[in-house]
Amino acid sequence: MARIEVKNVNKMFGNKFAQTPALTDINFSANDGEVIAITGPSGSGKSTFMKILGGILSATDGEINVDGDNYQNMKESVKTKFRLNHLGFILQAYNLLPYLKVKDQFKLVDKIKKHGNMDKDTFDQLVDKLQIGDLMQHYPDELSGGQQQRVAILRALYTNPDVILADEPTAALDGKMAIETMQLLQELAHKQNCIVILITHDARLLDYVDRNFQIVDGKGKFINVDDAKLV
Numbered sequence: 469m470a471r472i473e474v475k476n477v478n479k480m481f482g483n484k485f486a487q488t489p490a491l492t493d494i495n496f497s498a499n500d501g502e503v504i505a506i507t508g509p510s511g512s513g514k515s516t517f518m519k520i521l522g523g524i525l526s527a528t529d530g531e532i533n534v535d536g537d538n539y540q541n542m543k544e545s546v547k548t549k550f551r552l553n554h555l556g557f558i559l560q561a562y563n564l565l566p567y568l569k570v571k572d573q574f575k576l577v578d579k580i581k582k583h584g585n586m587d588k589d590t591f592d593q594l595v596d597k598l599q600i601g602d603l604m605q606h607y608p609d610e611l612s613g614g615q616q617q618r619v620a621i622l623r624a625l626y627t628n629p630d631v632i633l634a635d636e637p638t639a640a641l642d643g644k645m646a647i648e649t650m651q652l653l654q655e656l657a658h659k660q661n662c663i664v665i666l667i668t669h670d671a672r673l674l675d676y677v678d679r680n681f682q683i684v685d686g687k688g689k690f691i692n693v694d695d696a697k698l699v
């Protein structure tokens with residue numbers, strides 16, 4: 469059985485008078501050690517699907533099984549604990565806390581999750597790799613979009629998640645940094661057996677993924693990575 473299994477998931481937005489389907493009958497799986505790209509046109513349902521995978525949004529119906537447990541049926545408190553211990557989110561909005569300096573964004577994580585966070589050596593190496601050493605004393609609104617994105621990436625990885633969900637994680641980065649970040653995510657999957665699921669519009673990043681799940685008009689299917697046509 470795959471580590472993550474999604475069966476017949478539908479998502480409707482709206483109210484009881486008018487509903488619009490955002491996702492229709494989605495079936496998906498992810499195994500340890502895999503990098504999976506989610507691709508598809510704007511508005512096709514990619515972010516909605518990722519939010520459902522991360523438990524931020526509930527599906528209208530269907531199953532999301534993680535390690536054999538139906539995520540949809542978990543109590544909110546269990547889901548929150550699961551997210552904290554297993555998931556790393558890299559979101560488009562970066563989600564850095566505006567009133568905390570960069571260094572304190574990590575200290576806050578230490579307060580919320582006291583054990584199992586990144587060791588100092590690995591942290592220092594990634595600070596170098598992502599070039600954020602000089603940013604530690606700054607507040608998020610003093611940073612460029614790319615700098616905020618790099619901090620957000622390290623903060624997501626800081627809890628040592630085994631599932632990384634990333635919504636366009638390299639969109640604000642220059643070409644070289646985008647590729648290096650993608651190589652870092654690939655290394656986490658292939659060497660540390662994490663699952664990396666990322667939404668991307670950047671065809672260059674497909675060189676670093678194992679599988680490609682394409683969503684078009686709310687319907688999804690795995691397609692050959694080499695055949696992927698990004699719209």
Ligand SMILES: Nc1ncnc2c1ncn2[C@@H]1O[C@H](COP(=O)(O)OP(=O)(O)OP(=O)(O)O)[C@@H](O)[C@H]1O
Nearest residue numbers: 481482489490508509510511512513514515516517
């Ligand atoms: N909270 C919401 N309420 C109502 N409709 C929504 C909501 N969130 C998303 N939608 C709709 O669901 C559809 C899918 O949106 P979604 O953001 O998942 O697409 P996407 O593929 O991630 O797009 P993009 O590539 O532009 O980020 C769109 O028609 C969008 O308008």
